[in-house]
Amino acid sequence: MRLTPRKEEIQVVKDILESDEYANADQMAKALIKAVADALWMRDWYGVGTKFREDDPFWLPYGPFASESEALQTVNKYGSGVVARTTKLYSPGRLVAFHEGKDWPGYCRTCKHDATWHMQDGSSRGKCVSCPACKKFKK
Structure with missing residues (x-):
């Protein structure tokens, strides 16, 4: 990797x-x-699913890969003759942080939630949708 x-x-x-x-x-x-x-x-990763024929119902999963490009290059190099698809594997850390909050760069310093949890307020981020005490996103 x-x-x-x-x-x-x-x-x-x-x-x-x-x-x-x-x-x-x-x-x-x-x-x-x-x-x-x-x-x-806290990172998003990529996975690859391969199978030997298009009509084969079973996929063999491989991963993680740091980028979609790396996943595709690996399949192209070693997976000759197989059907392959890539998929993004969303970060388990971000999933937990969405609910519990996390002290992490890009997260609100007040409520510890991701910027996407804060409603748009003009051209900036406003209050948090899951934390009533947080009135404005703070970097």
Whole structure:
């Protein structure tokens, strides 16, 4: 899998590496693994379904792939003679964050929900549809 680190993912790792809060390398390693897993949990991924004939009812799923392009390139390289389709796998972290909120870049600093949960107010985002206390989206 080709993975291009994103700005917010890099920042999470840098914060841990530059921190003095860990007593030893084991504690820091555990914190890094958890932080990277949490950051990757917030990503959307792609999957590929393959089958040997168009009329075959069974699909074999493969993934995740970091981009649709990577998924298609992999199928083209290794899947000669198969029927293949790609699909977007929406982030499980975003699903949870839609309901519980999350302190994450691009999310509201007041209610911790995604911008899409805030109604349009002129040219900006207004109140949150799931959190009555949040009157305006704050970056």
